[in-house]
Amino acid sequence: MVHKEKHSFTKPMSLWPIMLGSAGVIATSIISIYSLSYFQKTSKSSPTISSISPISAPTITAVAALGRLEPQGEVIRLSAPNSQTGIRVNQLLVKKGDKIRQGQLVAILDNYIPNLAALEKANRQVEVSRANLQQVEAGAKGGDISAQKATISRLEADLRGSVSTQKATISRLEAELKNSETENQRYQKLYQDGAISASDADTKRLRRDTVQEQLNEANASLKRTIETLQKQLTESQARLNSIAEIRPTDVQLAQANVKSAIASVQQAQAELNLSSIRSPIDAQVLKINTWPGEIIGNKGIVELGQTQQMYVVAEV
Template sequence: MNLDVLNHQAASTKAPRRWLVFAGAAILGLAGVTAWRVWHFQATQMREAKTDVTVAPEIPTVTALGRLEPAGEMINLTAPTSTQESRIDQLLVKEGDRVEAGQVIAILNNRDRLQASLQKAEQQVRVAQAKLAQVQAGAKAGELQAQRAEIARLQADRAGNLAAQRAATARLEAQVQNARIEYERYESLYQQGAVSTSQRDAKRLTYTTAQQQLQETQAELGRIQTTSQEQIQQAQATLDQLAEVRSVDVEAAQAEVQSAIASVAEAKANLKQAEVRSPRAGQIIKIHTHAGEKIADHGIVTLGQTQQMIAIAEVYQTDIPQIRVGQLATITSPVIPDSLQGKVERVGLQVEPQQVVDEDPAANIDAKVIEVHIRLDPNSSQKVAGLTNLQVTVTIQTH
């Protein structure tokens, strides 16, 4: 009996143990299946992730701060140096206006004075030209006619005076002849004692007086001949001088005309400086000097060609080896709702301190950068034509 009890107890003890063994084996099997499924799922996800990375690889880029500017250099337009002390009389443009090359944008307050100087110089040209025409034409017809009449008068006077003087001379010669004969007769009578001494002396005095009068008349005749001829010659010389057009006089008059014309050119140049003109087409970005004000140190206006905008990115010198002309670039700013597109147009050649700074003071270190010019496409340029100097972020694709 004791043996049966023991056998029954032993059999009862073995039954639970078998159950535990089977239960443990089932749990282990279930855990293995679960672990395999988890591993299989993770492996599948890893393969899919690897497939995604292979399809869309990351694009290498260089990012830098920059600013927007019009294509080409912006210029501060001012007045010529000689008119720096002048003031603006009229300002003919406002900010945002587009101007053409050569268009007048401002008029200085010295224009009226310079305009008067030009008119005076032009009048001097007309005076000099009239004088030249007068020299080339010679004396006036009236002056020539009057001089010819003067010569004719002198000649007539000479002829009349000579005729009268010759007649007087002939008369005196006859008187001298008669007085001589009378004197010689009385001298003979005196020798004969027929007449007195006083009678003879009277006849001699008459003869001597007649001789003296004849000599005086002959001298006057010679004077008339000489003097009147000289007067006629002088009058003829004056006539010749009036009628003559001397080349030296013409050249002198021509020189005066040329000098007057040069003065006009100078006056026009001075007047032109009173009108400030745009040297090229562009847009008025900023006005520095208004009407009535003295020209500011920055000039009158700032002019730029905003129809084509560029972004100037300040790229760290260590990133420059990755930058090439033609690379695509994206430009963004909180002010711009959409990103801008462009291409690298030029890479600078000089390392400079960073000018565009980040809003985070901790990021503003003394960095060395090189300017990279990105030319915006037409659509992007149109969007930001009025945002010169806007700070932007430039991302350049370097692949």
Template sequence: MQKSLTRMSSSWIVIVIALAGLGFWLNYRTRGNQTVPSVSSEVQPVRAVAALGRIEPEGSVIKVSVVNAKDSRVDQLLVKQGDRVQAGQIIAILQGLDKQQAAVVEAERNVAVQQAKLAQTQAGSSTSSQRLAQQAAIRRLEAELRTELIEKQAAIRRQESELENARTTYQRFEKLYREGAVSALDLDNYRKTYETAETQLNTAQAQLANTAETLSAEIAQAQATLTNLSEVRPIDVKVPQSEVEYAVSQLQSAQAKLEDFYVRVPVAGRILNINTRIGEQVNADEGIVDLGQTDRMYVVAEVYETDVSRVQIGQRTTIVSENGGFTQKLQGTVEQIGLQIKKADVLSTDPAADSNARVVEARIRLDPQDSKQVDGLTYMQVRVNIHPDSVARTP
């Protein structure tokens, strides 16, 4: 019985060994049929960030306008589309320049007059010749007033006589008309003669009153000047001094208003478009011209908010035309990333695209050689690929 047990144990050992060998062989065969992945296949390329965008000059497009656009019209346009301009250059002149120039000249003359008066006051007491001259001026004005009164009164008397004659004639013909002796046309002519005479009398009387008032005021002013021709006191200088200061301020104001008639560009650049022509009212929304600093061109890419975390300043980009506006591929570098999420402005040509997509704007500075290729393509729509694994080297 012991021998029987020994034989059974030996059989189980053989079975276990055989099963272990079979398992080892199956495992080895399975592993041999599997492909061992290479190191290179495990490294996946970084996917580019795709976005739509538009080409813009440095600093975007500047709409050159004036403060009071609705009240201004262009008189002269000194540039045309495509012209290059320097900072501060005059590109247009508004209507009304000649009137404002005349206002400046008048203000300059007033300053000179007030300064002369101040100098005269500061010179000290008046001389006897000045007083004599002022007295003579008063006598001249009084004589002129007397002469004017005599002449105007004589004219009034003549007009009164003519009016009386016209009234009498008109009344006579009015009676004849009622009797049927004269026509309505004749009566109307005499009525007009009567009314004309009445108007002329009123005019003559008004001229008399106006002349008397004007010359009387001049005489009063001249007498006041004569009274003030005495030794100067400190208080006497204050009034002419304030008049000079006021005249100067008026001149400065007129000069500032004159400058408003000259439309200047704030920066150097290129005229991209003319929005207001000669004789037209300045376009309140578009201004007079569109100005761009086209020496350095940019692309404004609208990056989906889901991709913005993968975009960083310094990353390299590749740009192609959306609609075949240019054939070459442009290169650029991300220079600025917006801080605000907004609705997309650039619309895709894909009808399935989401027109309400939320995006962040990223400004891409084009490489100099590529910038020159598109300096005349402002606002052209492009497709942008931003390469997260490519960062421009700092020079």
């Protein structure tokens, strides 16, 4: 009995591994069928699968989809100012893929050279205006004052000389007129007495009239000379006073000219700044839309992006 029992117990033990192996194969098949039906999204599940509660649904670890990489923030398009239409790119100082810093020069427009010349001209005008202001504030040069005083002295001498000469002429004519008048009276009496002819009397009267006219002209000439030279003296004296005086209005005018010249420099500098395109941020050149010699269009010159951190945009 003991042997049989022993024999009968040993036989089932030899079938146990086979049974376990069969159960494992069945379980694996059931899991595969469940996974396949899950991904195919069938509307009905197998009765065999639903009866096995210990088996959990598999976890999805990856999904395949279309997508793209975008840089952090928005893509920036660098272009010319709106006020500058029809402007061409003269020089392009970057290429696609370059990493650039904030404020770095990216492109130079074709109006850069004219604007640079305008700035230099404005700077020269500032120098001229400042020099003129310094001259006004310092007053006239000593040489200018001396020259003007010499002019006044010359005019005074001319006035004295001319008056003296013409007065001498007048005195001579007055004496001659007196003699002519005496002669005329004597000849007129002789004519009335019948001692001389009428022509002789007329000659003396004509001589008197001629001298009288010369005297009148000499007096008029003296008056004109005095008026002319006196006017020149007055103008020269006023000029001397103007040279020697530093008038506040002259200083204010010179200062206003300096301010106007500085404003012109600032405007020219602003125009020059608009002729060069710089990067507003640290970024990378993603695309070039305008090459040297081309007119800047709606797409701008270059496209920039911050590629230090990229984002994935997936179309699921």
